[in-house]
Amino acid sequence: MSSALVEDLQGLLGERRVFADRPSLRAYAYDATGEKHMPLAVAFPASTAEVAGAVALAAFHDVPVVARGAGTNLSGGTVPSAGGLVISLQRLNRILAIDSGGRRAVVEPGVTNLRLQEALAPHGFFYAPDPSSMKVSTLGGNIGENAGGPRCLKYGVTVGHVLALQVVLADGSVVEIGSGLAADPGYDLTALVCGSEGTLAIVTQATVRITPLPRAARTLLVIFADLAASSRAVSAVVAAGIIPACLELLDRHNLGVLRASGFTAYPDSAAAALIIEVDGDEAAVAADAERIVGICRAHGAQKVRLAADPAERAELWAGRRAAYGAQARFSPYLWVQDVTVPRDRLTDMLQAVHAIAEQHGVRIYAAAHAGDGNLHPVIPYDPRDPEETARVAAADRAILAACVEMGGSITGEHGVGLDKLPGMPLQFSAAQLACMHTVRRVFDPVGRLNPGKLLPAAKGGF
Amino acid sequence: MAAAPASPVAYPAHSAAVAQLVRQAGADGRAVVPRGSGSRQLWWPAPAVEHLILDLSGLRGRPEINAENLSARVPAGLSLIDLQAALAERGLWWPVEHLDAPAASVSGIISAGAANPGLGRYGRIRDWVLGLETVRAGGEVLPLGGQTMKNVAGYDLTRLWVGARGTLGVITAATLRLLPLPSVRAGLALCCADAAACARAASALLALPEPPDVVEWVGGGPDAPTAAAQLLVRCDGSAAATSARLDRAVAALKAAGCPWHETDPGRLAAHWQARADLHRRLTAGSARWLRLCLAVPAHAGPGLSERLPAYLGGHGWALAGHVTAGVYTLWLPDGLAGHAVAALQGLRQEVAQQGGLLWVEGSPQPLPPEFGARPPRPQDALEAALRQELAPPPGFNPHL
Numbered sequence: 120m121s122s123a124l125v126e127d128l129q130g131l132l133g134e135r136r137v138f139a140d141r142p143s144l145r146a147y148a149y150d151a152t153g154e155k156h157m158p159l160a161v162a163f164p165a166s167t168a169e170v171a172g173a174v175a176l177a178a179f180h181d182v183p184v185v186a187r188g189a190g191t192n193l194s195g196g197t198v199p200s201a202g203g204l205v206i207s208l209q210r211l212n213r214i215l216a217i218d219s220g221g222r223r224a225v226v227e228p229g230v231t232n233l234r235l236q237e238a239l240a241p242h243g244f245f246y247a248p249d250p251s252s253m254k255v256s257t258l259g260g261n262i263g264e265n266a267g268g269p270r271c272l273k274y275g276v277t278v279g280h281v282l283a284l285q286v287v288l289a290d291g292s293v294v295e296i297g298s299g300l301a302a303d304p305g306y307d308l309t310a311l312v313c314g315s316e317g318t319l320a321i322v323t324q325a326t327v328r329i330t331p332l333p334r335a336a337r338t339l340l341v342i343f344a345d346l347a348a349s350s351r352a353v354s355a356v357v358a359a360g361i362i363p364a365c366l367e368l369l370d371r372h373n374l375g376v377l378r379a380s381g382f383t384a385y386p387d388s389a390a391a392a393l394i395i396e397v398d399g400d401e402a403a404v405a406a407d408a409e410r411i412v413g414i415c416r417a418h419g420a421q422k423v424r425l426a427a428d429p430a431e432r433a434e435l436w437a438g439r440r441a442a443y444g445a446q447a448r449f450s451p452y453l454w455v456q457d458v459t460v461p462r463d464r465l466t467d468m469l470q471a472v473h474a475i476a477e478q479h480g481v482r483i484y485a486a487a488h489a490g491d492g493n494l495h496p497v498i499p500y501d502p503r504d505p506e507e508t509a510r511v512a513a514a515d516r517a518i519l520a521a522c523v524e525m526g527g528s529i530t531g532e533h534g535v536g537l538d539k540l541p542g543m544p545l546q547f548s549a550a551q552l553a554c555m556h557t558v559r560r561v562f563d564p565v566g567r568l569n570p571g572k573l574l575p576a577a578k579g580g581f
Numbered sequence: 582m583a584a585a586p587a588s589p590v591a592y593p594a595h596s597a598a599v600a601q602l603v604r605q606a607g608a609d610g611r612a613v614v615p616r617g618s619g620s621r622q623l624w625w626p627a628p629a630v631e632h633l634i635l636d637l638s639g640l641r642g643r644p645e646i647n648a649e650n651l652s653a654r655v656p657a658g659l660s661l662i663d664l665q666a667a668l669a670e671r672g673l674w675w676p677v678e679h680l681d682a683p684a685a686s687v688s689g690i691i692s693a694g695a696a697n698p699g700l701g702r703y704g705r706i707r708d709w710v711l712g713l714e715t716v717r718a719g720g721e722v723l724p725l726g727g728q729t730m731k732n733v734a735g736y737d738l739t740r741l742w743v744g745a746r747g748t749l750g751v752i753t754a755a756t757l758r759l760l761p762l763p764s765v766r767a768g769l770a771l772c773c774a775d776a777a778a779c780a781r782a783a784s785a786l787l788a789l790p791e792p793p794d795v796v797e798w799v800g801g802g803p804d805a806p807t808a809a810a811q812l813l814v815r816c817d818g819s820a821a822a823t824s825a826r827l828d829r830a831v832a833a834l835k836a837a838g839c840p841w842h843e844t845d846p847g848r849l850a851a852h853w854q855a856r857a858d859l860h861r862r863l864t865a866g867s868a869r870w871l872r873l874c875l876a877v878p879a880h881a882g883p884g885l886s887e888r889l890p891a892y893l894g895g896h897g898w899a900l901a902g903h904v905t906a907g908v909y910t911l912w913l914p915d916g917l918a919g920h921a922v923a924a925l926q927g928l929r930q931e932v933a934q935q936g937g938l939l940w941v942e943g944s945p946q947p948l949p950p951e952f953g954a955r956p957p958r959p960q961d962a963l964e965a966a967l968r969q970e971l972a973p974p975p976g977f978n979p980h981l
Contacts, residue, residue, distance in 0.1 A: 360761030531731035
């Protein structure tokens with residue numbers, strides 16, 4: 120069956136745009152989680168019609184399909200765990216229109232987030248979602264995961280910036296959903312597909328909202344000797360009526376690895392650092408920054424540094440952006456979580472994470488999009504050590520359970536993929552999961568698209 | 582002549598009672614018609630006598646406000662005006678306004694996905710709803726979403742329910758995302774001699790890098806209870822920021838040849854009140870009116886508004902629009918009686934050519950078959966299949 124599929128795909132796309140040899144397939148067997156499953160073939164369509172043709176061929180040969188962008192997924196969402204055909208969307212990489220009057224852009228899914236930002240800047244606009252992977256992750260992947268990022272505190276996550284989609288369904292048919300307008304009648308299928316991790320449809324074109332670049336921005340680095348005080352300061356800033364563009368938190372362990380990696384802004388005595396950015400009108404930004412300084416000092420900040428110029432702003436951000444890389448320097452294997460709690464439970468969740476680390480004998484680095492209550496506990500481990508891996512897995516389950524108990528979500532921006540499937544029954548009842556399965560069957564009755572992801576298998580289902 | 586028999590109405594006081602009534606209605610083969618404050622109950626022909634109207638006004642109470650999380654859990658029957666008053670006491674607001682029906686229930690507004698004057702700045706209602714408690718067909722209570730700002734676990738069923746007009750189930754409570762109450766709401770009003778001047782002014786405001794948060798177009802035909810054309814402008818935020826933004830708006834208006842405007846708070850309030858009264862004044866005492874929604878890319882709105890008389894002629898009509906979002910409401914007080922269906926079909930065609938949509942939001946009279954409530958869309962088959970599977974007949978709101 121696989122050779123017949125490959126032959127048909129080569130007939131559609133040409134031999135150079137279909138991989139079926141093992142060395143090439145190996146490169147598409149994994150994503151940023153490291154879990155590996157070999158696909159049968161990888162196809163590189165360059166148009167919606169070619170994507171539709173490839174999906175139709177997969178349907179004809181009864182083979183699963185996994186759509187893939189840059190493979191930066193942190194939940195195993197693009198790992199072809201059921202084998203089948205991987206459709207790489209990287210050749211659909213055109214920015215089709217920038218309509219500054221209509222405040223929208225039309226893009227193909229293989230455009231990277233950064234490329235869109237660079238194309239928009241000369242027009243005086245930006246695209247608000249800014250996942251940490253934005254230099255390489257694609258907009259198709261961002262839409263599939265409903266990606267977030269530091270700026271989402273003020274601007275909202277991806278779904279709020281997607282106006283319309285062109286998608287290919289599991290039978291190879293092409294459908295336009297949404298209208299690209301600020302209002303339309305009918306169900307919001309755009310929001311449903313956004314974040315569906317490629318299980319409902321494959322996005323081949325997106326109309327996205329673009330936002331005017333703010334007139335001014337101020338960035339602060341605030342150091343605290345006490346973690347709980349830092350998260351209380353986060354709540355106090357929001358309670359004061361200020362919605363910063365970004366409100367990021369790094370804990371003691373992160374600051375330690377950053378110091379060891381040459382970042383000198385964090386003293387040994389620091390238990391937490393906040394990176395806070397406000398943007399908007401010049402006068403409002405200056406006033407907000409001043410108020411934030413006062414609030415942080417009132418909550419016991421050790422040190423407050425306000426960036427004086429763009430170079431210093433970049434320097435303050437550098438540590439936050441380098442945190443994951445700094446962790447990886449000390450352990451090549453990292454177990455990454457993405458729990459989100461109501462903002463008022465952030466302090467409780469941080470304390471719970473550190474208690475769980477102690478209880479299970481693991482080290483946990485905690486970084487957070489603190490303003491959103493979105494926490495990324497990262498656990499370094501060695502997968503060759505089964506005993507340590509078991510402790511890490513137990514800590515992972517405990518963190519997910521604590522998050523759900525606090526009214527949170529097991530994933531705020533990384534998606535469920537394979538990684539968080541076991542956590543889904545913690546957060547959702549059988550009835551809620553059944554409702555999601557119903558939605559999935561409407562779009563994809565046989566479960567062809569990205570099977571085994573996002574939803575735990577239904578009884579007798581996929 | 583005897584009055585037509587009315588549908589039965591039930592008044593549940595909590596979600597368990599809603600679930601019991603929905604279960605019983607399903608067993609009896611009755612469709613359920615959820616009703617919030619009833620602000621839209623006259624927008625469509627009366628439900629069939631065999632349907633059960635579920636009046637949710639009894640699901641009331643204080644909102645549970647979590648100021649630190651900027652969220653509130655709200656019972657379905659709470660009115661928008663009461664919600665905003667309770668939030669204001671805590672220095673918060675839900676950035677949703679409903680000019681035509683400020684006393685509408687929160688669940689009704691969410692179900693309708695109602696457009697909002699601040700749509701251009703704050704986005705759709707769906708982005709301000711974190712979670713819902715719903716009752717599905719069969720009487721199952723089904724919570725959707727949650728209470729966190731970010732949540733990508735599973736499919737986003739919350740946004741699917743928002744704007745579904747009650748066709749997928751009954752909303753019994755909602756968890757809303759909030760914002761700090763702006764310290765200042767400053768504005769101006771621009772009364773123009775004609776629609777052309779108003780369109781120039783609106784285009785000038787739209788061309789600003791950061792347009793005002795609200796730019797409301799109010800205009801109409803010769804019989805409309807409105808000025809020929811008027812713009813109501815508002816900026817929300819701190820005193821410094823709103824002042825700077827309004828200064829830029831005034832400069833843009835001057836450059837567009839529209840130097841004169843009003844800023845007197847009393848006069849502004851009167852203009853806004855007149856706008857809020859439009860729907861009531863245009864529909865009172867009539868069962869013939871038609872209310873349409875017209876959505877276009879924002880920059881196409883002013884020009885289209887200017888050309889409306891070419892389609893609607895000298896007959897009675899009025900228009901109000903959220904200019905920065907490109908979403909307008911068009912009222913025809915005499916319904917299709919004064920307007921040829923062909924004229925509206927022509928308007929629908931031009932709207933489509935501009936990349937927009939024109940659909941009917943309310944008509945107490947049945948529509949003629951040649952003018953459907955909404956134009957066909959490519960996603961219709963998926964919508965129909967979702968409705969069939971998630972809320973099979975007898976289902977909810979079968980007339981929609």
